Amino acid sequence: MSSPKKFDLSVYLVTDSSLLPPGATLVDHVLKAIRGGATIVQLREKKMATRDFIKLGRELHEATKPLGVPLLINDRVDVAVAVGCEGIHVGWDDCSYEDARKLLGDDKIIGLSVSNKEQAEKAAAAGCDYIGVGPLYATKTKPDHSPPLGTQGLRSLLEYIATLPGPEGSHWGGAWGTKVPAVAIGGINLDNLHHVMYQSVSPQHENKKYLSGIAVVSAIMASPEPEEVCKKFRKMVDEVPPFAVRQSLYIELGNAKFKSIFQNVVINRPIVHHITNNVVKNFSANVTLALGASPIMSEDMSEFSELAAFKGGLVLNMGTSTREAQPMLLAAVKAANAHGNPVVFDPVGAGATSLRRETASMVVGNSFCDVIKGNEQEIMAVYGLDNVKQRGVDSDPAAAGSLEHKITHAKALAVRERNIVVMTGNVDIVTDGSNVCLCNDGHGFMGDVTGTGCSLGSVIAACLAANPLDKFVATCAAVCAYSAAARVAAGKKDVHGPASWQVAFLDTLYQLRHCREDAPQKGYPWWESLAERVEKR
Numbered sequence: 461m462s463s464p465k466k467f468d469l470s471v472y473l474v475t476d477s478s479l480l481p482p483g484a485t486l487v488d489h490v491l492k493a494i495r496g497g498a499t500i501v502q503l504r505e506k507k508m509a510t511r512d513f514i515k516l517g518r519e520l521h522e523a524t525k526p527l528g529v530p531l532l533i534n535d536r537v538d539v540a541v542a543v544g545c546e547g548i549h550v551g552w553d554d555c556s557y558e559d560a561r562k563l564l565g566d567d568k569i570i571g572l573s574v575s576n577k578e579q580a581e582k583a584a585a586a587g588c589d590y591i592g593v594g595p596l597y598a599t600k601t602k603p604d605h606s607p608p609l610g611t612q613g614l615r616s617l618l619e620y621i622a623t624l625p626g627p628e629g630s631h632w633g634g635a636w637g638t639k640v641p642a643v644a645i646g647g648i649n650l651d652n653l654h655h656v657m658y659q660s661v662s663p664q665h666e667n668k669k670y671l672s673g674i675a676v677v678s679a680i681m682a683s684p685e686p687e688e689v690c691k692k693f694r695k696m697v698d699e700v701p702p703f704a705v706r707q708s709l710y711i712e713l714g715n716a717k718f719k720s721i722f723q724n725v726v727i728n729r730p731i732v733h734h735i736t737n738n739v740v741k742n743f744s745a746n747v748t749l750a751l752g753a754s755p756i757m758s759e760d761m762s763e764f765s766e767l768a769a770f771k772g773g774l775v776l777n778m779g780t781s782t783r784e785a786q787p788m789l790l791a792a793v794k795a796a797n798a799h800g801n802p803v804v805f806d807p808v809g810a811g812a813t814s815l816r817r818e819t820a821s822m823v824v825g826n827s828f829c830d831v832i833k834g835n836e837q838e839i840m841a842v843y844g845l846d847n848v849k850q851r852g853v854d855s856d857p858a859a860a861g862s863l864e865h866k867i868t869h870a871k872a873l874a875v876r877e878r879n880i881v882v883m884t885g886n887v888d889i890v891t892d893g894s895n896v897c898l899c900n901d902g903h904g905f906m907g908d909v910t911g912t913g914c915s916l917g918s919v920i921a922a923c924l925a926a927n928p929l930d931k932f933v934a935t936c937a938a939v940c941a942y943s944a945a946a947r948v949a950a951g952k953k954d955v956h957g958p959a960s961w962q963v964a965f966l967d968t969l970y971q972l973r974h975c976r977e978d979a980p981q982k983g984y985p986w987w988e989s990l991a992e993r994v995e996k997r
């Protein structure tokens with residue numbers, strides 16, 4: 461048990477002098493990092509002889525102490541005692557917490573590593589000052605690391621920790637897990653930091669930030685610009701990520717609002733980058749054009765960053781994806797995330813094969829997807845339910861749950877991912893985890909023309925890109941308009957079957973371009989009643 465201490469874990473620099481760029485010295489590098497915004501430092505030198513470790517520790521402490529930045533020593537209590545620094549970080553093969561506390565005294569900071577529930581329970585029982593949770597991602601910096609948690613594993617471990625009581629009579633007051641400062645560690649860099657911070661927030665604890673900060677080795681130690689890198693880390697730890705999906709209690713679902721969503725598509729003409737399956741590329745491009753947005757197909761990683769700089773949307777459809785394509789899919793989402801561009805992920809067939817499950821969980825666990833759109837079994841497979849048996853890419857009607865059951869699963873995934881989930885079916889469900897909208901529309905021809913399910917992703921992405929502050933309403937508008945257009949097209953006099961319907965469907969979607977309030981309403985009033993077809997739960 462320990463007394464409360466004041467320290468800031470926002471950007472926790474863990475050193476490794478073997479990674480320093482040529483010509484750099486450890487103390488100078490750390491000082492630059494502190495100037496950029498590193499708030500606490502751990503001297504972690506795995507291969508250094510004790511005498512050198514102590515010498516370097518003293519030298520570093522002389523530099524950090526006047527700046528008020530705590531210096532901790534990795535693993536070695538003897539070195540920490542000799543240096544007289546502010547504390548240590550220990551793992552489970554090192555000196556025990558109790559022994560370290562006895563040797564260091566009550567006023568020193570002691571941090572413990574946590575990689576699983578058992579370690580979390582022990583750390584809670586000890587009542588240490590903070591925990592380092594990881595490894596989040598695989599990293600070469602710690603070759604002997606345990607299996608990476610991924611963001612989903614991190615989130616569920618943090619959620620579990622939040623339930624743990626602290627040591628009796630301690631300042632944690634019996635709610636250790638909701639109070640103990642925690643940092644994530646392992647593979648964290650400027651590309652994934654926003655995602656890590658965003659997804660570690662607990663919806664069950666009034667959106668409390670679970671993480672007090674992040675601990676980083678290579679992204680700072682190997683950088684030739686530690687000051688600049690730390691400035692960016694510090695800003696990203698504090699700010700709301702650009703891709704955040706705002707949840708609001710009040711959502712405007714009127715016809716005028718829906719029309720404004722499509723108006724903004726025509727006005728902004730967003731680029732929609734598609735990585736989609738071979739079967740639907742042409743149709744998805746035409747659907748995107750019909751709305752007034754601009755489709756582009758690219759599977760070449762070298763241009764993703766430039767494409768993302770156009771500030772459009774990304775459709776990621778894993779319909780005909782391969783194992784070799786996994787890094788390419790991830791690179792596309794990361795480029796979109798880095799620019800705050802909306803991502804619509806379509807985990808086609810996620811419940812059908814292990815490769816698809818693996819790809820879906822790799823995308824969702826390593827990036828942020830504003831919208832995950834899939835049928836019931838795809839959504840359940842992404843949620844991680846092992847018993848999902850999807851036959852091919854379609855939802856199996858025999859395995860279908862009740863509407864309430866579907867809503868529960870769609871909401872659970874949206875809550876976990878802090879995003880929007882669209883579960884397509886007889887009734888389409890759109891939810892951000894708290895708001896739920898149902899859309900009961902469409903036409904049977906949709907099932908007879910390949911690509912109609914996938915191209916809904918293009919419409920959602922165009923609407924999100926053109927309405928970035930209204931992501932939930934934009935998604936509802938996209939889903940409702942798409943299925944209403946299917947019904948309206950099927951009723952046209954020249955439509956005799958799926959082929960003529962497909963043509964009429966594109967024409968009907970094209971009419972949405974004219975739904976501007978100031979445009980003459982020449983016999984195209986079908987969008988006027990869109991909002992009336994939405995049931996808000």
Ligand SMILES: Cc1ncc(COP(=O)(O)OP(=O)(O)O)c(N)n1
Pocket residue numbers: 472474502504534535549550551552554571572573574591592593594602643645675
């Ligand atoms: C902040 C922080 N968290 C976790 C660790 C890992 O410590 P440990 O498990 O002791 O592994 P090594 O660092 O000794 O390889 C850490 N060092 N810092």
Ligand SMILES: Cc1ncsc1CCOP(=O)(O)O
Pocket residue numbers: 474594595596598599600601602605645646647648675676677678679
């Ligand atoms: C010390 C440690 N503990 C878990 S992962 C890790 C290394 C993190 O290094 P990096 O930030 O370079 O991935």
